[in-house]
Structures are given as C-alpha cells and as structure tokens.
Amino acid sequence: MQIIIVGCGKVGRTLAEQLQEEESDITLIDVSSNVITSLQNDIDAMGIVGNGASINTLVEAGIENADILIAVTGSDEMNLLCCLIAQKTGHCQTIARVRNPIYAKEISFIKKRLGVTMIINPELAAAQEISRLLRFPSAIKIDTFARGRVEMLKFKVLPEFNLDGMTISRITEALKCDVLFCAVESRDHVSIPGGNQVIHDGDMVSILASPVNAAAFFKKIGLKTNQVKNAIIVGGGTISYYLTKALLDMNISVKIIEQNESRCETLSDLLPEATIINGDGTNRSLLMEEGLSRTEAFVSLTNMDEENVFLSLFAKTVSNAKLIAKVNRLAFDDVIDNLDIGSVIYPKYITADYILQYVRAMQNSIGSNIETLYHILDNQAEALEFAIRENSPVTGIPLSELNLKKNLLVGYLNRNGQVKIPRGQDTIQVGDTVIIVTSQKGLRDITDILEK
Incomplete structure (x- = not known):
C-alpha cells in the first residue's frame, strides 16, 4: 500500500513508526529538512522537503499512484487543502487532522463536499476518553467496542480487593460476574491470560465487559463505580x-x-x-x-x-x-x-490508532472489516473489532473446533445488538461483530485469527 504523510510532527512520526510495520511504502513530506532527515534515520521511508499543498510536491511524492494521503500538519486549513488537491491530482483516499472546534459541526459537510474520506480530531478524541474515565473513575483506561455496548477497562489490583494469589478462573467463579480477563501486566511480563493465570497485587489487569457487568464486578471487589461530581x-x-x-x-x-x-x-x-x-x-x-x-x-x-x-x-x-x-x-x-x-x-497514540484502523480496513478482504482497533499492553498487543460481512473459514464452526493462533482471545460477540462472552460451542455468524485480543499484531481480516 502506498501512503503519503504530510506533516512529520509528533503525530506524523508516530504514524510513520506504526505504519512501517504494516507492509506499506511510506513517503514523508515536511517543510523542514531537519525533520525529514531525523525521521529517515529511524524509519525506512522516502522523504521530500516541501509544501504538501503543492501539486509539484505531491506529484514528486507519487500522488498519482498513492492509496492514502494523511495530512497531519499543525494547520487545519493546510490539512484540508492538501486533501483537496490530492483528490484532484490522484485517486487516493484522504485523511485530515482537523482540531479547531469551529469545524466540529461541519465535519459532514467537509467530508461530503470536499471529498475528505476521514476527519481526525485528536483533542476531541482525548476529551472523550477522559470523560469516560470520569464516568468510571476506578478504571485507569477505558476503550469502547460495539458502539459502547462493550468496554475494555484497565485497573490496578490493590491489596484490599483480596485477589492476590487467585487464578482468573477462581476469581470469575467466586464473584460470578460476566467479565473476561483479557490482559495482565505485571512487573515481570505482560500476557493475554488463560484461566490458570495467577493474579497478584500490583498487577495491571484489563477486562472486557458490558458497562453493567463491569460495574457489578468493580462493586464486588470494592472499587468505586459512580462518576465524579x-x-x-x-x-x-x-x-x-x-x-x-x-x-x-x-x-x-x-x-x-x-x-x-x-x-x-x-x-x-x-x-x-x-x-x-x-x-x-x-x-x-x-x-x-x-x-x-x-x-x-x-x-x-x-x-x-x-x-x-x-x-x-x-x-x-x-x-x-x-x-x-x-x-x-x-x-x-x-x-x-x-x-x-x-x-x-496520549493524544498522539489515540490519533494513530484511529488512522491505523482505517488503513487495516483498506488492506483486508471484503469478507470482514475492522471497526475498532486499540493498542494495549504497552503497544505489545492489539484489541480489534471485526464486522463479519460474509461466510468464511471461521463462520458457522464452534470456536472450540477452530485452530486459533496462540496468544489470541475471542473476547466478545455482538449479534443484533446483544453482546456476550462466547463459549466453546458458540459460532461466529455473518452480521456479527467480534472482538479479538491478541499479541499477534497486524491482523487485517477475521480469517487471520486462524493458524495457517
């Protein structure tokens, strides 16, 4: 995939670092030669010093053959202009970072009339993440799936929870809460756990659950669940x-x-x-x-x-x-x-995850599509939500019979708005969305969960 990134500040650098792992050919454009040189020392990418809104610069960068142009300069107007010119010069998808609140109510107009494929607002995304945390202050981090029906909540295990030394299967059995332990970060290692994993005080644990079930779980271990006043x-x-x-x-x-x-x-x-x-x-x-x-x-x-x-x-x-x-x-x-x-x-990580989600969706087959993507476990693993569009080798077969990759969890099924933690006899069906948590990075299609 041919990707052009205009603007190589914090967001541009983060994007370039992550996209180079996506088997993409990256071209970087920035007005500063020092910035381009610094990035090329760390990243295998072509660099061009110039104005990303210049037709000549975009042609030199290969806009006619590009699949995606991502404009993340410090200026909203420059980003929109880069996308507009890219649309007229090439045939690529365009992504613009637009931060000014003035444009927040005009996103649909900008996308429809200017042809911008995707608008990213890091500040708004960061504010939404913070507001979720203040609604549920016990969590250190909250990521949402299935349009808010499922959440991944990260919390620190404290001595007063009385969980130290217990296995995950014992915890879920004792508390009788419908939650899935999907990630554990301890001092020694990070992992996607099985039922025999032992939890210790001080561990950072991530669970997948519906908001109601998450609240019930936190209440049972003695954590505050009410939003701040x-x-x-x-x-x-x-x-x-x-x-x-x-x-x-x-x-x-x-x-x-x-x-x-x-x-x-x-x-x-x-x-x-x-x-x-x-x-x-x-x-x-x-x-x-x-x-x-x-x-x-x-x-x-x-x-x-x-x-x-x-x-x-x-x-x-x-x-x-x-x-x-x-x-x-x-x-x-x-x-x-x-x-x-x-x-x-980290607003830059939030922005990069949104864009990476879109890039993966473009790269995969028509049979499924990545709806949501988050990096977790200090960037060592990913949580993804796939929409199942058609039959494939993973549909209609009990999960227990699928040859799944190691260090991979099928976390939640969302079927007709009803969410559940799947068991071994459950199957993935066309129309479902499926949440996958894995340290196998780079999944683009639901069939990638299978061992080849």
Whole structure:
C-alpha cells in the first residue's frame, strides 16, 4: 500500500513508526529538512522537503499512484487543502487532522463536499476518553467496542480487593460476574491470560465487559463505580473546551484554571456554566484555595508534559481525586507509566490508532472489516473489532473446533445488538461483530485469527 504523510510532527512520526510495520511504502513530506532527515534515520521511508499543498510536491511524492494521503500538519486549513488537491491530482483516499472546534459541526459537510474520506480530531478524541474515565473513575483506561455496548477497562489490583494469589478462573467463579480477563501486566511480563493465570497485587489487569457487568464486578471487589461530581482542570486549551462541554452534559461541575486572560474570556463566553479562573495552575496556594484537596477529579492539560506529570504527583499527595494527565511527547512513556499518577492520556497514540484502523480496513478482504482497533499492553498487543460481512473459514464452526493462533482471545460477540462472552460451542455468524485480543499484531481480516 502506498501512503503519503504530510506533516512529520509528533503525530506524523508516530504514524510513520506504526505504519512501517504494516507492509506499506511510506513517503514523508515536511517543510523542514531537519525533520525529514531525523525521521529517515529511524524509519525506512522516502522523504521530500516541501509544501504538501503543492501539486509539484505531491506529484514528486507519487500522488498519482498513492492509496492514502494523511495530512497531519499543525494547520487545519493546510490539512484540508492538501486533501483537496490530492483528490484532484490522484485517486487516493484522504485523511485530515482537523482540531479547531469551529469545524466540529461541519465535519459532514467537509467530508461530503470536499471529498475528505476521514476527519481526525485528536483533542476531541482525548476529551472523550477522559470523560469516560470520569464516568468510571476506578478504571485507569477505558476503550469502547460495539458502539459502547462493550468496554475494555484497565485497573490496578490493590491489596484490599483480596485477589492476590487467585487464578482468573477462581476469581470469575467466586464473584460470578460476566467479565473476561483479557490482559495482565505485571512487573515481570505482560500476557493475554488463560484461566490458570495467577493474579497478584500490583498487577495491571484489563477486562472486557458490558458497562453493567463491569460495574457489578468493580462493586464486588470494592472499587468505586459512580462518576465524579466535580473536576478541576488545569489548562484551558482545546481539549479542556471539549472535555468541559462533555462533563457539563454529565452534570459534573467544572473549574478551569488558565493563565492567559484572553483565553479565559473566550472560555467564559463559550462555557458559561463552568467556573473559569485566571491564574497559574502550577501555583500551590491557588490550587489549594480552589479546593484541590476536596475535588473528586483533577485533570492536568497544560502544554508542558512535565507540568502535567508534576501536578498529578502533587495532587496525589493532597487529595483522593481521580488523576488524569496529558502527555504529548512519547520518548519517556515507560518512565511515566511507572510513576503511578493515575491515568495518562496520549493524544498522539489515540490519533494513530484511529488512522491505523482505517488503513487495516483498506488492506483486508471484503469478507470482514475492522471497526475498532486499540493498542494495549504497552503497544505489545492489539484489541480489534471485526464486522463479519460474509461466510468464511471461521463462520458457522464452534470456536472450540477452530485452530486459533496462540496468544489470541475471542473476547466478545455482538449479534443484533446483544453482546456476550462466547463459549466453546458458540459460532461466529455473518452480521456479527467480534472482538479479538491478541499479541499477534497486524491482523487485517477475521480469517487471520486462524493458524495457517
């Protein structure tokens, strides 16, 4: 597959790194020669220094034979223009990153009239992920499948749960909750577990369940399942705007602390029901004065990763709030994950997963289609949702009789809106969507779950 990426910032780099594993020929376009050189040192790709909205530049990049053009520069308008020119010059699918809230209500118009295949809004996607976490604060991470009917929830096993030393089969039998343990991260290794896997305090465990069953499970082990009632957000950027709108719709009261006075005035006009405070969100006295010690959620969304991490560390010492920090730079994500600062949101990973999902869907056969894709277990495994379009070697045969690949779970079946954890005698049928969790990366079609 021929893919052109215009704009090689954080998102462009993350995309290029992941797409090079997808058996794709990648061409990178950026106005900075230093950026192109740096990327080519790490990635096997052709690099072109130039303006991605220039016809000459796109022709040099091979637009006439390209399958997909992805525009992820820092400018929404530039991204849309790149896609528009690509449509007129070649015959490829186009994906644009569009972040400005002004365009949020015009997405359908942009896609229909300008011919853009897919619009990605990292800030909106990040805000949606944060709002899910504040609805269910016990989870460290929540990913959704089957249009919200199934969720993958990640949580840390604490001593008060009394799960230490128990096998997964014993836990599910004792608690009688319809949940599927699909991933375990311990200090020594990460795995897609079987029923005999032993759970220990400190493990990070991911379960698949319907929202109702997940709530029942968490309630039985003693974890809080009610959404938060109030939140303090530090930083008044675009994510904060989208997040506050979502939280206000959930009847959660919100305070935003923003240093820029002009931005505070804008937010006050856009979000009249929220409390907007003009001040330095890193000021300890201000945070305490605004009720940090009493708040149920604290979200740090400044433009500085270091500030977000340290603010979460500080909040952890003075409150019992649900903590969420945004991190843009990915180089030290392993260090950050070990700090135990609650939930960490990486907008660049969210964007890359959405685009990778679309690329995989284009690459696979017409018999099935990837509806959803998430990277899990520190990027060592994937959770995918396939829509079954027609009969294939996996349909109509009991799961117990299928020769499935190792380290692969058939997690959930969604049939006519009814979701269930499949057992050995269950079959996959045309019209179903199926959730697969696997460390076998690169699945493009439902038949890829079988050993060849």
